[in-house]
Amino acid sequence: METRLHHPHETSSNEARDLVARFEPKALRTYTPTQAVLARSAGIYHWTPEGRRLYDFTSGVLVSNLGHNPIRWMQRFMAYMGWPAPSLRIPSPDYFDALPMTAYNAVTGVEVEASRRLAELLQSRPGGRCLQQVMWAASGSEAIQKALWAALARDHTREMIIATRYGFHGKKGLAGAVTGCETDHDRDPRVRFISFPMAECADVSLRGKPFDPSPYRRELEALYQQFGRHLSVLITEPYLGGGGSYHPPKEYLQTLQHFCHEHDLVFLLDEVQANFGRTGDLFAFETYDLEPDIVVLGKGLGNGVPVAAAVGRADLFGTLNYGEGSDTWSANPLCCAGVLATLDEFHRGGPGAAEGGPVRRRSAWRERRHGLGRGDARPCRPLGRRLGQRGRPLLLPGRRRRRHPFAGSVGEESSAHCAAACHHRAGGCRGDAPDAPAGDAARSGSLERFAAGSHTNPKRQRGTGPR
Numbered sequence: 001m002e003t004r005l006h007h008p009h010e011t012s013s014n015e016a017r018d019l020v021a022r023f024e025p026k027a028l029r030t031y032t033p034t035q036a037v038l039a040r041s042a043g044i045y046h047w048t049p050e051g052r053r054l055y056d057f058t059s060g061v062l063v064s065n066l067g068h069n070p071i072r073w074m075q076r077f078m079a080y081m082g083w084p085a086p087s088l089r090i091p092s093p094d095y096f097d098a099l100p101m102t103a104y105n106a107v108t109g110v111e112v113e114a115s116r117r118l119a120e121l122l123q124s125r126p127g128g129r130c131l132q133q134v135m136w137a138a139s140g141s142e143a144i145q146k147a148l149w150a151a152l153a154r155d156h157t158r159e160m161i162i163a164t165r166y167g168f169h170g171k172k173g174l175a176g177a178v179t180g181c182e183t184d185h186d187r188d189p190r191v192r193f194i195s196f197p198m199a200e201c202a203d204v205s206l207r208g209k210p211f212d213p214s215p216y217r218r219e220l221e222a223l224y225q226q227f228g229r230h231l232s233v234l235i236t237e238p239y240l241g242g243g244g245s246y247h248p249p250k251e252y253l254q255t256l257q258h259f260c261h262e263h264d265l266v267f268l269l270d271e272v273q274a275n276f277g278r279t280g281d282l283f284a285f286e287t288y289d290l291e292p293d294i295v296v297l298g299k300g301l302g303n304g305v306p307v308a309a310a311v312g313r314a315d316l317f318g319t320l321n322y323g324e325g326s327d328t329w330s331a332n333p334l335c336c337a338g339v340l341a342t343l344d345e346f347h348r349g350g351p352g353a354a355e356g357g358p359v360r361r362r363s364a365w366r367e368r369r370h371g372l373g374r375g376d377a378r379p380c381r382p383l384g385r386r387l388g389q390r391g392r393p394l395l396l397p398g399r400r401r402r403r404h405p406f407a408g409s410v411g412e413e414s415s416a417h418c419a420a421a422c423h424h425r426a427g428g429c430r431g432d433a434p435d436a437p438a439g440d441a442a443r444s445g446s447l448e449r450f451a452a453g454s455h456t457n458p459k460r461q462r463g464t465g466p467r
Ligand SMILES: Cc1ncc(COP(=O)(O)O)c(C=O)c1O
Pocket: 139, 140, 141, 142, 144, 168, 169, 170, 171, 237, 241, 242, 270, 271, 272, 273, 274, 298, 299, 308
């Protein structure tokens, strides 16, 4: 948010408002000069971090019609889920004291923390320097839609989108429009599709062989000749997920990115499926040595809690005005708590991240190297095949051991160096946030271990990519 809303005697709330203004775009909420910060809620009341009690005449903006945190509802809910009964702090016979389940147009501590930590984490990874602000969404397709809105809002004369053929970005709205190919019915005239190297992916004998990107480059240039400055954004997946688990050569994705940088298109990477370890690194942009302007995360982000996010350049997200990316569920406390728990677990190498990690990494390695269902050239395969032949999990006898993507540690100095490099490289990030000073990410100190990859392996240092 642009305008810093401060109120006297609200030190904690003002801090939360400042952080949310830095790590989230203003579009995520409708304008309100109060912008309440909520520490806890029960029944019809909210309390601010300063202990001020507020009456909620809106029922969480038409959501909590039973009041905030009703005990019997929570007991039923947990029983349906099979969760163990909680011990609740009970201020009244009917309601307990906790964060509200919805905080539409208000701010909660978990939201601030989730936005800050996610943005700082992404920026600390190789290739993540432009990922400055978090635009929350309730599903992957919604996050794609918001990311495309932001890219298109940059310049209303640049209304055209390039998408790679056979991708899957969701079924609704613009996410549906960039999914598939031009022969599907109901195409959006703003979308142009370009070739995906299906043949190279399907023929496993070509794996690891030199890849010639020139036909793809020519195709892109032909589009530019035809539409020039009308082209605004290019969206692609790191690998075709819904389209059959086809992993393109790195050079293909880098060619797309290079074209975007040459012609000032937004490079939008859809990692809804590929994030959180599925390609071997924490994020797929690391695996493919990419530096997206916007990355879209989902699925594993909440480990089951429905949450997604577009994370990208602050200047792009800043093109959307108040309310243009807001909705009932985005950044609600439940989702933010889910994200924080996911980040915590990856940070500490919890069961999924540590013991399960190698399984995922080997699976991902095998998929990238051999594709799935070797020799099967059909463009779409049943999802079950992703588990391996005859339903066996993809466990190969250990070949090349990869470094644990989340292992190691890095000090404040090197994180600060990264942030500074981002800020001061030629032209900076194509849209550095004016209010995001270099090195701030480093100062939080909570993400050092995540940042290891960028400093322990010089090949993975920023700036070694094609850009
Ligand atoms: C790469 C990719 N993008 C977007 C989506 C859409 O996400 P959602 O189903 O949460 O809308 C999916 C879903 O499978 C996906 O795999």
